[in-house]
Structures are given as structure tokens and as C-alpha cells.
Amino acid sequence: MTDTSTTTATAPSPAPAPAPDIRKGLTGVVVDVTAISKVNPETNSLLYRGYPVQELAAAKRFEEVAYLLWHGELPDAAELAGFRAAERAGRALRPNVRAAIDLLPTTAHPMDVVRTAVSVIGASDPAAADASPEANLAKAKSLFAALPAVVAYDQRRRRGQDLVAPRDDLDYSANFLYMTFGEVPDATVVDAFDVSMILYAEHSFNASTFTARVITSTLSDLYSAVTGAVGALKGPLHGGANEAVMHVFDEIGSADRVVPWLDAALAEKRKIMGFGHRVYKRGDSRVPTMKAALDALIAYSDRPDVAALYDTLEAEFVARKGIHPNLDYPSGPAYHLMGFDTLTFTPLFVASRVTGWTAHIMEQAASNALIRPLSAYVGVDERHVRA
Ligand SMILES: CC(=O)SCCNC(=O)CCNC(=O)[C@H](O)C(C)(C)COP(=O)(O)OP(=O)(O)OC[C@H]1O[C@@H](n2cnc3c(N)ncnc32)[C@H](O)[C@@H]1OP(=O)(O)O
Numbered sequence: 001m002t003d004t005s006t007t008t009a010t011a012p013s014p015a016p017a018p019a020p021d022i023r024k025g026l027t028g029v030v031v032d033v034t035a036i037s038k039v040n041p042e043t044n045s046l047l048y049r050g051y052p053v054q055e056l057a058a059a060k061r062f063e064e065v066a067y068l069l070w071h072g073e074l075p076d077a078a079e080l081a082g083f084r085a086a087e088r089a090g091r092a093l094r095p096n097v098r099a100a101i102d103l104l105p106t107t108a109h110p111m112d113v114v115r116t117a118v119s120v121i122g123a124s125d126p127a128a129a130d131a132s133p134e135a136n137l138a139k140a141k142s143l144f145a146a147l148p149a150v151v152a153y154d155q156r157r158r159r160g161q162d163l164v165a166p167r168d169d170l171d172y173s174a175n176f177l178y179m180t181f182g183e184v185p186d187a188t189v190v191d192a193f194d195v196s197m198i199l200y201a202e203h204s205f206n207a208s209t210f211t212a213r214v215i216t217s218t219l220s221d222l223y224s225a226v227t228g229a230v231g232a233l234k235g236p237l238h239g240g241a242n243e244a245v246m247h248v249f250d251e252i253g254s255a256d257r258v259v260p261w262l263d264a265a266l267a268e269k270r271k272i273m274g275f276g277h278r279v280y281k282r283g284d285s286r287v288p289t290m291k292a293a294l295d296a297l298i299a300y301s302d303r304p305d306v307a308a309l310y311d312t313l314e315a316e317f318v319a320r321k322g323i324h325p326n327l328d329y330p331s332g333p334a335y336h337l338m339g340f341d342t343l344t345f346t347p348l349f350v351a352s353r354v355t356g357w358t359a360h361i362m363e364q365a366a367s368n369a370l371i372r373p374l375s376a377y378v379g380v381d382e383r384h385v386r387a
């Protein structure tokens, strides 16, 4: 043991630690790689597994895009037929999920209902803890098939309507609308809905996907990760914005009221929902495609008033702030014109994004590292409990 009692020289004090480089909100931080999608704000493009999302929206149905996100390649005819058959077989609302939904008050937010439904589905799956790639893929496909009935039934029960059983002669989007409204709408509506599902499916490390990856990184199960992702998507700075856009439209009322409404909103420093994006600063790559779908719905339902309000608010806000619309801006009024209740809009986003979330859960699990950043402590200095 060294005796230090006779030491006279004082050791040089250590150099102060450099101030930590804190990136609040993780702005600009690259935390991992992904092969699922590429968001490029420079070229204003979005690729799913290499394919521009606009091309997918123009030429493919949502089932094909879901398959692409999970498998990395578009399905061939036999693969698509097999996947479609499995999806159709898994559409019916499960009795225990219906029972759990029925226990919830109709005052519950539909996102809380969807979150609960995912949790119930997970708790009832005997293979919930099996995180093998095969088991996770099966769970992803099963959730994909099951969620439309949850969203559709929840909207119907709020309207005092009965459950509508699925039809297996319809594709994903036509059946989703059928289960919601009890009839298959015009092809204009079905196609616009399918486009919205494709555009919402995946967007790299957005907040809800990152949430799913954080949960997966602890070796928790897929259902827990999706449940957490639903919670993250609910907020109005993320997926909840499509609902919030419709509240804005309702608040403004008509195009001639945009200017005074915006004057007051900006004076109160309100965030204008449906505008701005963490990554895109010159416009969201998905907006032109969704705007075209909205225009088709406006023409079909003869609602030029919606077009006037949309265009006027966009023009005024861009002129004043230089901040462009994100995908939620056209999606909100589009879902309204399709006939959905405003509170149902974000659950529609869930039904789509479950594809991207689960693709990321599988990617994270395949190359895992616990996600655990550091923080800089700014609380009171060390102190001691008095005896
Ligand atoms: C599918 C999706 O999740 S897309 C996003 C959906 N969310 C919304 O539409 C909510 C409204 N938008 C926003 O709140 C923001 O634009 C976000 C959260 C999406 C992105 O935010 P960030 O990247 O963190 O940008 P940040 O909030 O720092 O904005 C930068 C500046 O632009 C302003 N700004 C950004 N968006 C808006 C907006 N929608 N309305 C008013 N001001 C805005 C901010 O107030 C800030 O101004 P400041 O520098 O004077 O303080």
C-alpha cells in the first residue's frame, strides 16, 4: 500500500471536460443505418427500398408496398396472391379485441383505442415473446391484417352503428372502407385512400419509428414496440397533425376568413398544423401526390370550398413564413372528404405505418445495440441527507 502522507507536490488539476455537444431533439444526429427508406431533403425525394414513393403510389396497391417494405422486393404474382390470401384471412375483428374495445368509453380518443387493441392482440399471442425473424414477420403481417377492423369498428360504435364483417372479395383499401361505411365507395375514393396508405407507410427515423426501435433495442417484443409507437404517433407534432389540420379547417371555416385567422394565430405564436418538417425544409416529397388525390376527391364530391380554403391557407402561410405543408396537410381534408370522422384520422396513419414500424423493428432486432444516450446533469450539486 502506498503511503501518501509525506507527499508534498500537488498533482496538476485535470483539464476541464469539454462541454458536451447537446443536440436537443436529436436534430441532425445520425444514430444508425437503415436499408428500408431514404428521405432526401436535397432532392426532395423519398425512396422505399430504392423505389420512389410516387412511382409506387401510381403503379402499385398498398399490399404490394407493405410486402416490399418487409421483404425488400416487390412480390411476384404468386407471392402477392399468397400474401393477399393471408391478409384476407386475418381481417375479422377478434372477439377478445372487440370485448376490450367495448369496455372503453366512446369518449376515449381513437388512438387510445388502437393502442389498447395492439396491446390486447400482443397479450393474447402465445408467441409474443418469440423474436425470431420468422415470428416477427408473421406478427407484422397479422397486425397489418387486423388493424383495419379495429379502426373501422371504433368509428362505427361512436356513431351508434354495428360491426361490419369484412369481405374477402375486396382488396385491402376497398375492404377497409367497406368495414367503416358499410358500402364500397366510388373508385376515386378507394384509390385516394390507397395512395394515402402508401404515402404514410414509411419515413425512416421519425419519432414513432424511433420509439419502436428504442423499445426493440431492449429486447422487448414487437407488440410492445408497436404499442409505444402508437403513443408517439398520437401527438400533434407528429401523426396527430392530420386530425389537427381538420380542426384548423373547421376553425377557419372558409377561405375568406384565412387572413384574419392567420393574423391572430401567428400573433399568439401558434404552430400551424400540417406545416413544417424536421427533415424537409423546402416541402415534403409526398405532398404533391397526396394533393393530387385530394384534388380528385374535391372534384368527385364537388367541394371547391375545400380547395379554396386549402390553397389560401397554404399561400398565405408560405408567403409569411416560408414553411411548406407536410403530408398531414392534404391528408386531413382528404380523409374528411372520404367520410371519416376527424378523430379517426390518426388511427388511419397507424394502419399504414404499422408496416414501416415493423420493418424497422425487424431491422433493429437483426443488428441490435441498446439505445441509451447520455444526458448532461444540470440539477443541484451533490448534497446529503441530514441524519
Ligand atoms: C407526418 C408528420 O409527422 S409531419 C409533421 C406533422 N406535424 C405538424 O404539422 C405540426 C406543425 N409543425 C411543427 O410543429 C414543426 O414544423 C415540426 C415539429 C414538424 C418540425 O419542427 P422542428 O424541426 O423542430 O422545427 P422547429 O419547431 O424548431 O421550427 C423552426 C422554426 O419554424 C417555426 N415553425 C415550424 N413549423 C411551424 C408551424 N407549423 N407553424 C408555425 N411556426 C412553425 C418554429 O416556430 C421555429 O421558429 P423560431 O425559429 O422562430 O423559433
Ligand SMILES: O=C([O-])CC(=O)C(=O)O
Pocket: 200, 202, 203, 205, 206, 207, 238, 277, 278, 279, 326, 327
Ligand atoms: O419524418 C418525420 O419526422 C415525420 C414524418 O413525416 C413521418 O413520420 O411520416
